[in-house]
Amino acid sequence: MxxxxxxxxxxxxxxxxxxxxxxxxxxxxxxxxxxxxxxxxxxxxxxxxxxxxxxxxxxxxxxxxxxxxxxxxxxxxxxxxxxxxxxxxxxxxxxxxxxxxxxxxxxxxxxxNLEVPVIDIPSAELETNVKAQLIASVINHAIQDVEVVGTIIEVEAPSTEELVFRGRGTGVNETRLKAGSVGLISLEVYEPSKSQYDISYLRSVMKLCKVSDVVSLGFSSDSPLLLDFQIGGTGKVRYIMAPVSI
CATH class of the missing domain: 3.70.10.10 (Proliferating Cell Nuclear Antigen)
Known part of the structure:
Protein backbone atom coordinates (compact mmCIF):
# COMPACT_ATOMS: atom_id res chain seq x y z
CA MET A 1 0.00 0.00 0.00
CA ASN A 113 -0.65 1.27 -13.06
CA LEU A 114 1.50 1.11 -16.20
CA GLU A 115 4.85 -0.60 -16.63
CA VAL A 116 7.02 2.26 -17.85
CA PRO A 117 10.66 1.51 -18.77
CA VAL A 118 13.11 3.17 -16.37
CA ILE A 119 15.92 5.23 -17.89
CA ASP A 120 19.24 3.49 -17.28
CA ILE A 121 21.58 6.48 -17.28
CA PRO A 122 24.15 6.82 -14.51
CA SER A 123 23.88 10.02 -12.51
CA ALA A 124 26.89 12.27 -12.91
CA GLU A 125 27.86 15.55 -11.32
CA LEU A 126 28.06 18.10 -14.10
CA GLU A 127 30.93 20.54 -13.62
CA THR A 128 30.44 23.92 -15.30
CA ASN A 129 32.63 26.98 -15.81
CA VAL A 130 29.75 29.33 -15.06
CA LYS A 131 27.49 29.11 -12.00
CA ALA A 132 24.71 31.60 -11.37
CA GLN A 133 21.64 32.06 -9.21
CA LEU A 134 18.76 34.09 -10.63
CA ILE A 135 15.32 35.20 -9.55
CA ALA A 136 12.98 32.77 -11.35
CA SER A 137 10.78 35.47 -12.86
CA VAL A 138 13.84 37.22 -14.35
CA ILE A 139 15.10 34.19 -16.31
CA ASN A 140 11.53 33.39 -17.33
CA HIS A 141 11.04 36.87 -18.83
CA ALA A 142 14.43 36.72 -20.56
CA ILE A 143 13.45 33.49 -22.31
CA GLN A 144 10.06 34.88 -23.31
CA ASP A 145 11.80 37.89 -24.88
CA VAL A 146 14.12 35.62 -26.90
CA GLU A 147 11.11 33.70 -28.24
CA VAL A 148 9.88 36.87 -29.92
CA VAL A 149 12.86 36.95 -32.31
CA GLY A 150 14.07 33.37 -32.75
CA THR A 151 14.24 29.69 -31.81
CA ILE A 152 17.80 29.61 -30.44
CA ILE A 153 18.98 31.21 -27.23
CA GLU A 154 22.63 32.06 -26.64
CA VAL A 155 23.81 32.25 -23.04
CA GLU A 156 27.09 34.05 -22.39
CA ALA A 157 29.14 34.97 -19.35
CA PRO A 158 32.11 37.04 -20.61
CA SER A 159 33.26 37.80 -17.06
CA THR A 160 32.13 37.79 -13.44
CA GLU A 161 30.43 41.12 -14.13
CA GLU A 162 27.69 40.07 -16.53
CA LEU A 163 25.37 37.28 -17.71
CA VAL A 164 23.76 37.67 -21.13
CA PHE A 165 20.75 35.97 -22.75
CA ARG A 166 20.69 36.61 -26.49
CA GLY A 167 18.28 35.69 -29.27
CA ARG A 168 18.68 36.10 -33.02
CA GLY A 169 16.27 35.31 -35.85
CA THR A 170 13.76 37.68 -37.36
CA GLY A 171 15.33 40.27 -35.06
CA VAL A 172 17.82 40.57 -32.21
CA ASN A 173 17.15 40.53 -28.49
CA GLU A 174 19.49 40.79 -25.50
CA THR A 175 18.91 40.65 -21.77
CA ARG A 176 21.99 41.72 -19.81
CA LEU A 177 22.15 41.05 -16.09
CA LYS A 178 24.89 42.90 -14.25
CA ALA A 179 26.56 41.47 -11.15
CA GLY A 180 24.88 42.93 -8.10
CA SER A 181 21.57 43.57 -9.85
CA VAL A 182 18.35 42.45 -8.18
CA GLY A 183 17.64 39.66 -10.70
CA LEU A 184 21.15 38.14 -10.57
CA ILE A 185 21.74 36.87 -7.04
CA SER A 186 25.22 35.47 -7.67
CA LEU A 187 27.59 34.83 -10.59
CA GLU A 188 30.79 32.78 -10.62
CA VAL A 189 32.80 32.56 -13.86
CA TYR A 190 35.83 30.27 -13.80
CA GLU A 191 36.28 30.66 -17.55
CA PRO A 192 34.44 32.99 -20.00
CA SER A 193 31.79 30.84 -21.68
CA LYS A 194 29.16 30.97 -24.40
CA SER A 195 26.72 28.31 -25.62
CA GLN A 196 23.49 27.99 -27.62
CA TYR A 197 20.33 26.03 -26.84
CA ASP A 198 16.95 25.21 -28.39
CA ILE A 199 14.50 27.70 -26.92
CA SER A 200 11.54 25.28 -27.14
CA TYR A 201 13.19 22.80 -24.75
CA LEU A 202 14.14 25.57 -22.37
CA ARG A 203 10.67 27.08 -22.50
CA SER A 204 9.04 23.77 -21.50
CA VAL A 205 10.70 23.71 -18.08
CA MET A 206 9.99 27.36 -17.28
CA LYS A 207 6.60 26.24 -15.92
CA LEU A 208 8.52 25.51 -12.73
CA CYS A 209 9.23 29.22 -12.27
CA LYS A 210 5.64 29.47 -10.99
CA VAL A 211 6.51 27.30 -7.97
CA SER A 212 10.20 28.16 -7.53
CA ASP A 213 11.59 31.52 -6.44
CA VAL A 214 15.23 30.99 -7.40
CA VAL A 215 16.84 29.13 -10.31
CA SER A 216 20.45 27.92 -10.28
CA LEU A 217 22.08 27.89 -13.72
CA GLY A 218 25.33 26.34 -14.90
CA PHE A 219 27.05 25.98 -18.27
CA SER A 220 30.34 25.94 -20.15
CA SER A 221 31.14 26.78 -23.77
CA ASP A 222 29.31 24.45 -26.18
CA SER A 223 28.26 22.22 -23.29
CA PRO A 224 24.98 21.15 -21.63
CA LEU A 225 22.92 23.67 -19.70
CA LEU A 226 22.12 22.79 -16.09
CA LEU A 227 19.10 24.26 -14.29
CA ASP A 228 18.17 23.52 -10.67
CA PHE A 229 14.77 24.45 -9.19
CA GLN A 230 13.79 24.31 -5.52
CA ILE A 231 10.10 23.44 -5.12
CA GLY A 232 7.82 22.80 -2.16
CA GLY A 233 10.46 23.74 0.38
CA THR A 234 12.77 20.71 0.15
CA GLY A 235 11.92 19.34 -3.30
CA LYS A 236 14.46 19.62 -6.12
CA VAL A 237 14.20 19.45 -9.89
CA ARG A 238 17.27 19.25 -12.12
CA TYR A 239 17.01 19.90 -15.87
CA ILE A 240 19.93 19.14 -18.19
CA MET A 241 19.77 20.18 -21.85
CA ALA A 242 22.24 19.52 -24.67
CA PRO A 243 23.63 22.47 -26.66
CA VAL A 244 22.96 23.08 -30.35
CA SER A 245 25.54 23.84 -33.02
CA ILE A 246 25.07 26.96 -35.11
Missing amino acids: IKIVIPEAKIFKELFEAVGKLVDEVSLNITINGVFLRAMDISQIALIEVNLPRDMFLEYTVEEEGTLGFSTSNIQKVLKHVKKGENLVLWSDGSYVNFRVEGLVRREYRFR
Whole structure:
Protein backbone atom coordinates (compact mmCIF):
# COMPACT_ATOMS: atom_id res chain seq x y z
CA MET A 1 0.00 0.00 0.00
CA ILE A 2 1.27 3.45 -0.99
CA LYS A 3 -0.41 6.67 0.05
CA ILE A 4 1.04 10.18 -0.09
CA VAL A 5 -0.58 13.58 0.38
CA ILE A 6 0.90 16.62 -1.38
CA PRO A 7 -0.04 19.82 0.50
CA GLU A 8 -0.11 21.98 -2.63
CA ALA A 9 -1.49 20.27 -5.77
CA LYS A 10 -0.36 23.24 -7.88
CA ILE A 11 3.26 22.11 -7.44
CA PHE A 12 2.47 18.79 -9.10
CA LYS A 13 0.53 20.59 -11.83
CA GLU A 14 3.51 22.70 -12.90
CA LEU A 15 5.90 19.78 -12.46
CA PHE A 16 3.96 17.53 -14.81
CA GLU A 17 3.41 20.34 -17.29
CA ALA A 18 7.20 20.35 -17.65
CA VAL A 19 7.64 16.55 -17.64
CA GLY A 20 4.77 16.13 -20.13
CA LYS A 21 6.69 18.18 -22.70
CA LEU A 22 9.37 15.48 -22.74
CA VAL A 23 7.60 12.13 -22.37
CA ASP A 24 4.14 10.58 -22.78
CA GLU A 25 4.46 8.19 -19.85
CA VAL A 26 6.31 8.44 -16.57
CA SER A 27 7.33 6.18 -13.72
CA LEU A 28 7.44 7.46 -10.13
CA ASN A 29 9.87 5.59 -7.91
CA ILE A 30 8.32 5.53 -4.43
CA THR A 31 10.81 4.77 -1.65
CA ILE A 32 10.74 5.13 2.12
CA ASN A 33 12.77 8.35 1.72
CA GLY A 34 10.71 10.06 -0.96
CA VAL A 35 9.52 10.19 -4.56
CA PHE A 36 12.00 10.13 -7.45
CA LEU A 37 11.56 10.53 -11.17
CA ARG A 38 13.84 10.61 -14.22
CA ALA A 39 12.66 11.27 -17.75
CA MET A 40 14.40 11.96 -21.07
CA ASP A 41 12.82 13.02 -24.34
CA ILE A 42 13.04 10.62 -27.30
CA SER A 43 15.65 12.75 -29.08
CA GLN A 44 17.84 12.67 -25.93
CA ILE A 45 18.21 16.45 -25.86
CA ALA A 46 16.80 17.04 -22.39
CA LEU A 47 16.78 15.09 -19.11
CA ILE A 48 14.73 15.95 -16.04
CA GLU A 49 15.36 14.56 -12.55
CA VAL A 50 12.91 15.07 -9.69
CA ASN A 51 13.61 14.46 -6.00
CA LEU A 52 10.72 15.00 -3.57
CA PRO A 53 11.77 13.97 -0.03
CA ARG A 54 9.15 12.58 2.31
CA ASP A 55 9.23 15.61 4.61
CA MET A 56 7.53 17.79 1.98
CA PHE A 57 4.35 15.66 2.15
CA LEU A 58 1.50 16.00 4.64
CA GLU A 59 1.20 12.22 4.81
CA TYR A 60 3.66 9.64 3.57
CA THR A 61 2.75 5.96 3.96
CA VAL A 62 4.87 3.41 2.10
CA GLU A 63 4.36 -0.15 3.28
CA GLU A 64 6.37 -1.49 0.34
CA GLU A 65 8.57 0.46 -2.07
CA GLY A 66 7.55 0.35 -5.71
CA THR A 67 6.90 2.26 -8.92
CA LEU A 68 3.78 4.00 -10.17
CA GLY A 69 3.43 4.43 -13.92
CA PHE A 70 0.89 6.59 -15.71
CA SER A 71 0.28 8.80 -18.72
CA THR A 72 1.49 12.37 -18.33
CA SER A 73 -1.52 13.59 -20.31
CA ASN A 74 -3.85 11.91 -17.81
CA ILE A 75 -2.23 13.55 -14.79
CA GLN A 76 -2.26 16.90 -16.58
CA LYS A 77 -6.02 16.52 -17.10
CA VAL A 78 -6.47 15.61 -13.42
CA LEU A 79 -4.58 18.72 -12.32
CA LYS A 80 -5.77 21.11 -15.01
CA HIS A 81 -8.22 23.00 -12.80
CA VAL A 82 -6.54 22.72 -9.38
CA LYS A 83 -6.57 25.87 -7.28
CA LYS A 84 -4.08 27.24 -4.82
CA GLY A 85 -4.42 25.55 -1.44
CA GLU A 86 -5.92 22.28 -2.74
CA ASN A 87 -4.26 19.03 -1.67
CA LEU A 88 -3.44 16.09 -3.91
CA VAL A 89 -3.76 12.56 -2.52
CA LEU A 90 -2.06 9.75 -4.44
CA TRP A 91 -2.43 6.10 -3.47
CA SER A 92 -2.10 2.65 -4.98
CA ASP A 93 -2.60 -0.99 -4.09
CA GLY A 94 -0.42 -2.09 -7.00
CA SER A 95 -2.80 -2.53 -9.93
CA TYR A 96 -4.14 1.04 -10.11
CA VAL A 97 -2.93 4.55 -9.40
CA ASN A 98 -5.55 6.73 -7.70
CA PHE A 99 -5.62 10.53 -7.48
CA ARG A 100 -7.85 12.71 -5.34
CA VAL A 101 -7.91 16.50 -5.41
CA GLU A 102 -9.18 17.86 -2.09
CA GLY A 103 -10.59 21.37 -1.86
CA LEU A 104 -14.10 22.77 -1.63
CA VAL A 105 -15.03 19.89 -3.94
CA ARG A 106 -13.45 16.42 -3.78
CA ARG A 107 -12.55 14.90 -7.16
CA GLU A 108 -11.23 11.35 -7.62
CA TYR A 109 -9.57 9.63 -10.61
CA ARG A 110 -8.29 6.11 -11.18
CA PHE A 111 -5.85 4.83 -13.81
CA ARG A 112 -4.20 1.48 -14.43
CA ASN A 113 -0.65 1.27 -13.06
CA LEU A 114 1.50 1.11 -16.20
CA GLU A 115 4.85 -0.60 -16.63
CA VAL A 116 7.02 2.26 -17.85
CA PRO A 117 10.66 1.51 -18.77
CA VAL A 118 13.11 3.17 -16.37
CA ILE A 119 15.92 5.23 -17.89
CA ASP A 120 19.24 3.49 -17.28
CA ILE A 121 21.58 6.48 -17.28
CA PRO A 122 24.15 6.82 -14.51
CA SER A 123 23.88 10.02 -12.51
CA ALA A 124 26.89 12.27 -12.91
CA GLU A 125 27.86 15.55 -11.32
CA LEU A 126 28.06 18.10 -14.10
CA GLU A 127 30.93 20.54 -13.62
CA THR A 128 30.44 23.92 -15.30
CA ASN A 129 32.63 26.98 -15.81
CA VAL A 130 29.75 29.33 -15.06
CA LYS A 131 27.49 29.11 -12.00
CA ALA A 132 24.71 31.60 -11.37
CA GLN A 133 21.64 32.06 -9.21
CA LEU A 134 18.76 34.09 -10.63
CA ILE A 135 15.32 35.20 -9.55
CA ALA A 136 12.98 32.77 -11.35
CA SER A 137 10.78 35.47 -12.86
CA VAL A 138 13.84 37.22 -14.35
CA ILE A 139 15.10 34.19 -16.31
CA ASN A 140 11.53 33.39 -17.33
CA HIS A 141 11.04 36.87 -18.83
CA ALA A 142 14.43 36.72 -20.56
CA ILE A 143 13.45 33.49 -22.31
CA GLN A 144 10.06 34.88 -23.31
CA ASP A 145 11.80 37.89 -24.88
CA VAL A 146 14.12 35.62 -26.90
CA GLU A 147 11.11 33.70 -28.24
CA VAL A 148 9.88 36.87 -29.92
CA VAL A 149 12.86 36.95 -32.31
CA GLY A 150 14.07 33.37 -32.75
CA THR A 151 14.24 29.69 -31.81
CA ILE A 152 17.80 29.61 -30.44
CA ILE A 153 18.98 31.21 -27.23
CA GLU A 154 22.63 32.06 -26.64
CA VAL A 155 23.81 32.25 -23.04
CA GLU A 156 27.09 34.05 -22.39
CA ALA A 157 29.14 34.97 -19.35
CA PRO A 158 32.11 37.04 -20.61
CA SER A 159 33.26 37.80 -17.06
CA THR A 160 32.13 37.79 -13.44
CA GLU A 161 30.43 41.12 -14.13
CA GLU A 162 27.69 40.07 -16.53
CA LEU A 163 25.37 37.28 -17.71
CA VAL A 164 23.76 37.67 -21.13
CA PHE A 165 20.75 35.97 -22.75
CA ARG A 166 20.69 36.61 -26.49
CA GLY A 167 18.28 35.69 -29.27
CA ARG A 168 18.68 36.10 -33.02
CA GLY A 169 16.27 35.31 -35.85
CA THR A 170 13.76 37.68 -37.36
CA GLY A 171 15.33 40.27 -35.06
CA VAL A 172 17.82 40.57 -32.21
CA ASN A 173 17.15 40.53 -28.49
CA GLU A 174 19.49 40.79 -25.50
CA THR A 175 18.91 40.65 -21.77
CA ARG A 176 21.99 41.72 -19.81
CA LEU A 177 22.15 41.05 -16.09
CA LYS A 178 24.89 42.90 -14.25
CA ALA A 179 26.56 41.47 -11.15
CA GLY A 180 24.88 42.93 -8.10
CA SER A 181 21.57 43.57 -9.85
CA VAL A 182 18.35 42.45 -8.18
CA GLY A 183 17.64 39.66 -10.70
CA LEU A 184 21.15 38.14 -10.57
CA ILE A 185 21.74 36.87 -7.04
CA SER A 186 25.22 35.47 -7.67
CA LEU A 187 27.59 34.83 -10.59
CA GLU A 188 30.79 32.78 -10.62
CA VAL A 189 32.80 32.56 -13.86
CA TYR A 190 35.83 30.27 -13.80
CA GLU A 191 36.28 30.66 -17.55
CA PRO A 192 34.44 32.99 -20.00
CA SER A 193 31.79 30.84 -21.68
CA LYS A 194 29.16 30.97 -24.40
CA SER A 195 26.72 28.31 -25.62
CA GLN A 196 23.49 27.99 -27.62
CA TYR A 197 20.33 26.03 -26.84
CA ASP A 198 16.95 25.21 -28.39
CA ILE A 199 14.50 27.70 -26.92
CA SER A 200 11.54 25.28 -27.14
CA TYR A 201 13.19 22.80 -24.75
CA LEU A 202 14.14 25.57 -22.37
CA ARG A 203 10.67 27.08 -22.50
CA SER A 204 9.04 23.77 -21.50
CA VAL A 205 10.70 23.71 -18.08
CA MET A 206 9.99 27.36 -17.28
CA LYS A 207 6.60 26.24 -15.92
CA LEU A 208 8.52 25.51 -12.73
CA CYS A 209 9.23 29.22 -12.27
CA LYS A 210 5.64 29.47 -10.99
CA VAL A 211 6.51 27.30 -7.97
CA SER A 212 10.20 28.16 -7.53
CA ASP A 213 11.59 31.52 -6.44
CA VAL A 214 15.23 30.99 -7.40
CA VAL A 215 16.84 29.13 -10.31
CA SER A 216 20.45 27.92 -10.28
CA LEU A 217 22.08 27.89 -13.72
CA GLY A 218 25.33 26.34 -14.90
CA PHE A 219 27.05 25.98 -18.27
CA SER A 220 30.34 25.94 -20.15
CA SER A 221 31.14 26.78 -23.77
CA ASP A 222 29.31 24.45 -26.18
CA SER A 223 28.26 22.22 -23.29
CA PRO A 224 24.98 21.15 -21.63
CA LEU A 225 22.92 23.67 -19.70
CA LEU A 226 22.12 22.79 -16.09
CA LEU A 227 19.10 24.26 -14.29
CA ASP A 228 18.17 23.52 -10.67
CA PHE A 229 14.77 24.45 -9.19
CA GLN A 230 13.79 24.31 -5.52
CA ILE A 231 10.10 23.44 -5.12
CA GLY A 232 7.82 22.80 -2.16
CA GLY A 233 10.46 23.74 0.38
CA THR A 234 12.77 20.71 0.15
CA GLY A 235 11.92 19.34 -3.30
CA LYS A 236 14.46 19.62 -6.12
CA VAL A 237 14.20 19.45 -9.89
CA ARG A 238 17.27 19.25 -12.12
CA TYR A 239 17.01 19.90 -15.87
CA ILE A 240 19.93 19.14 -18.19
CA MET A 241 19.77 20.18 -21.85
CA ALA A 242 22.24 19.52 -24.67
CA PRO A 243 23.63 22.47 -26.66
CA VAL A 244 22.96 23.08 -30.35
CA SER A 245 25.54 23.84 -33.02
CA ILE A 246 25.07 26.96 -35.11
